[in-house]
Amino acid sequence: GQNIDQPTEMTATEGAIVQINCTYQTSGFNGLFWYQQHAGEAPTFLSYNVLDGLEEKGRFSSFLSRSKGYSYLLLKELQMKDSASYLCAVSDSNYQLIWGAGTKLIIKP
């Protein structure tokens, strides 16, 4: 079966760095997405990785290792507004998105 695993909840301090991991097992792979979702709102796109390596975009970076079925989202210089759920999603061989359950990130002052 297809499976996406990510931690349920993480806590970090304002100004610090946090890494959210995602492991996956899917039928085929056409890229991995990270989305941010604030409570009561639709997800917003953060990043897309299809090749191995690190993609940096401002305070956010995303890493992919296809051989390990592993990705992480790295958030630097954390701000209170970064408190949200972070969803990992993999595009399978049919380009269907398989969603992880999301990681709720709590930022403390």
Add this chain to the structure above:
Amino acid sequence: GAVVSQHPSRVICKSGTSVKIECRSLDFQATTMFWYRQFPKQSLMLMATSNEGSKATYEQGVEKDKFLINHASLTLSTLTVTSAHPEDSSFYICSARGVGQGETEAFFGQGTRLTVV
């Protein structure tokens, strides 16, 4: 990025009535649209996939006669929750994908908070 508009953003209806939710792609032709529901503190659950001009493909456990999906044009898909009950109260989100966009991000509507009383 592309814009997907979903309407209404919030709706309260009485038990037994039907509610229609619209999802429009504003600046691209959405050949495929996805309908999700999300319960509090849970991830997105795919309900159905609809391709323009054909019948929707429903995920296992989703009642197609209860959740009617119409994708009559390349810019509009609708989800109708028929004979709604309180357990149908949820956050419904659509996303759209155009031709050749399978490898890119999914474009989401704003979501619809449905409350059935």
